[in-house]
Amino acid sequence: MGEEYFIETEKMKDLQENLEEPSKTHFVLVHGISGGGWCWYKIKSLMEISGYKVTCLDLKGSGIHSADPTTLFSFDDYNDPLINFMSSLPENEQVILVGHSAGGLSVTDATHKFPKKVRLAVYIGATMLRTGFVTEQDVKDVYPSDSLFFLALAFPVCKSSYLSCASMALLQHHILLAGGIPDLSEFGASVDVYDMWFGLGPQQPPTSAVIKTSLQRKIIYQMSPLEDSTLAAMLLRPGPIQALTSARFKEGEDAEEVPRVYIRTAYDRVVKPEQQDAMIKKWPPQHVYTLESDHSPFFSAPLLLFGLLIKAASLGCSAD
Numbered sequence: 610m611g612e613e614y615f616i617e618t619e620k621m622k623d624l625q626e627n628l629e630e631p632s633k634t635h636f637v638l639v640h641g642i643s644g645g646g647w648c649w650y651k652i653k654s655l656m657e658i659s660g661y662k663v664t665c666l667d668l669k670g671s672g673i674h675s676a677d678p679t680t681l682f683s684f685d686d687y688n689d690p691l692i693n694f695m696s697s698l699p700e701n702e703q704v705i706l707v708g709h710s711a712g713g714l715s716v717t718d719a720t721h722k723f724p725k726k727v728r729l730a731v732y733i734g735a736t737m738l739r740t741g742f743v744t745e746q747d748v749k750d751v752y753p754s755d756s757l758f759f760l761a762l763a764f765p766v767c768k769s770s771y772l773s774c775a776s777m778a779l780l781q782h783h784i785l786l787a788g789g790i791p792d793l794s795e796f797g798a799s800v801d802v803y804d805m806w807f808g809l810g811p812q813q814p815p816t817s818a819v820i821k822t823s824l825q826r827k828i829i830y831q832m833s834p835l836e837d838s839t840l841a842a843m844l845l846r847p848g849p850i851q852a853l854t855s856a857r858f859k860e861g862e863d864a865e866e867v868p869r870v871y872i873r874t875a876y877d878r879v880v881k882p883e884q885q886d887a888m889i890k891k892w893p894p895q896h897v898y899t900l901e902s903d904h905s906p907f908f909s910a911p912l913l914l915f916g917l918l919i920k921a922a923s924l925g926c927s928a929d
Contacts, residue, residue: 634661634662634705634922635661635662635663635664635702635703635704635705636656636661636662636663636664636704636705636707636918636922637663637664637666637691637694637704637705637706637707638652638653638663638664638665638666638707638709639666639668639691639706639707639708639709639712639715639716640665640666640667640668640671640672640709640710640712641708641709641710641711641712641735642710642711642848642849642850642853643671643819643820643845643846643847643848644671644672644709644710644712644841644845645667645671645672645673645674645844645846646665646666646667646672647665647672647844648709648841648905648907648908649663649665649907651907651908651911652907652911652914652915652918653665655911655912655915656915656918659919664694664704666690666691666694667690668687668688668690668691668712668715669681669686669687669688669689669690669849670687670817670846670849671846671848672844672846674690678806678816678817678846678847678848678849678852679806679808679816679817679847679849680808680816681816681817681849681851681852682808682809682816682849682851682852682855683852683855684714684718684741684852684853684855684856684857686852687849687852687853688714688715688718688719691715691718691719692718692719692722695719695722695723695726696723698723698726700725700726702726703725703726703727703728704726704727704728705727705728705729705730705731705918705921705922706719706720706727706729706730706731707731707733707918708730708731708732708733708735709733709734709735709905709907710733710734710735710736710879710880710904711735711736711848711853712735713732713735713736713737713738714736714738714741714853714856716730716731716732716735717730717737717738717739717741717858718741718856718858720861720864720867721858721859721860721861721864722861723861724861724862724863724864724866724867725863727867728867728868729867729868729869729870729921729922729924730867730868730869730870731869731870731871731872731918731921732869732870732871732872732894733872733874733906733907733914734872734873734874734877734879734880734885734904734906735871735880736880736888737869737871737888737889737892737894738856738858738888738891738892739858739860739891739892740857740858740859740860741856741857741858742854742855742856742857791879791880792881792884793820793828793878793879796824796827796828801821802820802821802824802828803815803818803819803820803821804818804819804820804821804847805817805818806818806847808851814851815850815851816849816850816851817847817848817849817850817851818847818848818850819845819846819847819848820845822842825838825841825842825845826838826842827878828878828879828904829841829878829879829903829904829905830903830904830905830908830909831876831878831903832876832902832903832909832910833903833905833908833909834908834909837905837908837909838908841905841908868894868895868924869894869895870894870895870896870897870898870921870924871885871888871889871894871896871897871898872897872898872899872900872906872914872917872921873885873886873889873897873898873899873900874900874902874903874904874906875899875900875901875902876901876902876903877902877903877904878903878904879904880904895924896921896924898917898920898921900913900914900917902914
């Protein structure tokens with residue numbers, strides 16, 4: 610694990626000392642599930658007023674993108690806007706990819722596919738998995754005689770004939786921890802925490818979901834200004850969970866050459882700190898920072914997050 614940094618507001622002016630001219634630094638900010646480019650509005654403002662170039666994308670079915678998230682079943686389809694954007698960049702142009710929450714999957718995918726166009730990959734309380742989510746074969750490796758679908762772990766109902774409830778709970782905990790999947794069981798059963806949509810029929814696993822409006826502030830934005838959590842409640846859309854849990858990555862050549870930074874969110878109730886630490890241990894980044902924030906530091910700690918991103922960018926310019 611890299612050295613942990615705790616950044617204070619008064620130190621922010623020193624963060625740009627080792628960074629190249631701001632106008633030459635291009636940040637691409639990638640939202641998490643149910644979000645959109647809109648969630649970065651504070652960070653975008655801070656970056657642009659400081660002279661940096663910033664792109665805030667809407668992934669498919671997110672933000673103002675017109676696709677229906679209930680009909681998205683593959684991660685490649687969901688992540689298509691980012692991949693198209695990376696394809697459109699000139700071969701000699703590099704960007705700093707920043708992913709929040711499930712946006713970490715999008716960043717990893719793009720890094721594998723376009724390693725020479727990514728100067729730095731930054732994960733903010735994000736899912737950071739080298740090759741994506743655990744596969745059915747991985748489950749068989751743990752329980753050789755058993756087989757179940759990944760979504761049964763993400764939304765357990767203990768009706769499976771494959772595993773006992775005790776075995777299901779143990780396996781679920783292991784995969785949730787190592788895979789950075791939100792475990793919101795402390796807030797109630799899945800049907801009490803999420804509004805869910807069943808694009809493949811009511812007898813099939815849900816294809817999209819969003820945390821219920823009444824719980825969003827408690828779970829996602831407990832340290833954020835009320836006006837920001839109110840805005841989010843008006844803009845969040847169902848997230849294509851089936852598409853996200855299908856994320857599997859084939860490692861591209863030179864992908865490991867791309868430096869990575871992880872920003873821990875210390876009071877995160879979605880991707881909990883122990884989950885973040887498990888992913889960091891499994892695939893160690895070059896540097897680890899810690900923010901004393903909730904799951905949404907772009908709302909709850911925008912100045913500190915901005916400072917960390919500039920610090921990360923300066924480290925990305927150096928050889929260490």
